[in-house]
Amino acid sequence: MFDLDNTLHNASHAIFPAINANMNAYIAEVLARRGLPADADAVNAARLLYWKRYGATLLGMVRHHGVSVDEFLHAAHEFDDLYAMIRAERGLARLFRRLPGRKILLTNAPRRYSQEVMRHLGLHRHFARHIPIEAMRVHGKLRPKPSRQLLRKLVAKERVPASRCVLVEDTIDTLKAARAVGMRTVWVTGYLRMNPSYSRSAPGLPAPAFTKRPGYVDVKVKSVTQLPGRLRE
Numbered sequence: 159m160f161d162l163d164n165t166l167h168n169a170s171h172a173i174f175p176a177i178n179a180n181m182n183a184y185i186a187e188v189l190a191r192r193g194l195p196a197d198a199d200a201v202n203a204a205r206l207l208y209w210k211r212y213g214a215t216l217l218g219m220v221r222h223h224g225v226s227v228d229e230f231l232h233a234a235h236e237f238d239d240l241y242a243m244i245r246a247e248r249g250l251a252r253l254f255r256r257l258p259g260r261k262i263l264l265t266n267a268p269r270r271y272s273q274e275v276m277r278h279l280g281l282h283r284h285f286a287r288h289i290p291i292e293a294m295r296v297h298g299k300l301r302p303k304p305s306r307q308l309l310r311k312l313v314a315k316e317r318v319p320a321s322r323c324v325l326v327e328d329t330i331d332t333l334k335a336a337r338a339v340g341m342r343t344v345w346v347t348g349y350l351r352m353n354p355s356y357s358r359s360a361p362g363l364p365a366p367a368f369t370k371r372p373g374y375v376d377v378k379v380k381s382v383t384q385l386p387g388r389l390r391e
Contacts, residue, residue: 159312159341160285161303161327162265162272164349166382167246167279176243177234181205181215184233188223213331214266214302216291227292227300231268240271241278247383254284256386262287264312264325266302269293304332309339326382330372337374344388345371348380 163169182201189204190196208218219225237243254261261284265272269290276282289312294302301308313320320340327333328350333343371378377391 159262159264159323159325160382161325161329161332161346162263162267162275164328165326165346166250166281167244167275168349170349171245172243173237173240176237180236181234184230185215185219188219188225192223213304214291217300217302220300231291235268235271240274244275244278246279247381249383251280251284253383253386254281258389259324260316261285262289262312262316264289264303266291266294303327304329304335306335306339309336309341313339313341324376326385330375334372334374342376343374344385345375345378346380346382347378 160166163173182198182205185201185204186196189200194200204218205215208215208222212218212221216227216230219230220227263272263276263285267275267290269288269292272288272290273282276285276288282288291300291302294300294305294308296305296307296311303309309325310320313323316323321342324342324344325333325336326344326346327336328346330345333345336343377388379385379388
């Protein structure tokens with residue numbers, strides 16, 4: 159199972175800053191409509207609170223402000239020229255031809271955006287399943303990563319032991335959840351230092367310790383291109 163943003167491509171270069179700006183504008187509009195403070199500090203505080211509490215700002219906006227999931231995702235992922243914003247390493251398609259196993263895309267991004275990025279990268283044909291955030295539901299309720307309920311459901315649907323599943327991901331909380339349900343884990347760190355989620359978009363959050371591999375991470379790599387050489391681990 160592969161994450162998308164900051165795992166298969168460099169979303170921190172231009173896409174994440176644009177999403178943050180879009181999200182801020184949308185949250186400010188929602189807060190203002192409800193007569194709540196909608197200045198920059200209030201917007202950042204709301205986004206950070208919901209991200210820390212639920213693992214995704216979307217969940218907080220749905221639960222506390224009654225917004226539409228589709229409306230939020232559409233507003234956050236509006237780009238003037240998405241393809242010009244994508245930065246990725248060369249040879250990813252050749253890499254995925256070399257990797258064994260059934261590949262599943264598991265991303266907290268919406269379907270339309272993630273499909274466009276995967277097609278631009280030439281990776282869509284290498285994946286058997288594509289699970290965007292809209293499809294991350296357990297008992298009818300939205301449960302995006304790092305939900306352990308979601309990961310258990312996905313493993314059960316694949317009809318394989320969790321120990322035969324590997325999650326390749328940049329987000330440490332999701333890797334911790336994956337290990338808790340018995341999956342193997344790969345931490346991709348190459349794009350994290352550039353991630354605005356650890357600076358202006360989430361002030362006050364401690365930056366992850368990139369030099370240390372937590373006990374719940376089996377393999378730490380800077381790039382997915384290093385995976386073929388680490389398969390034994």
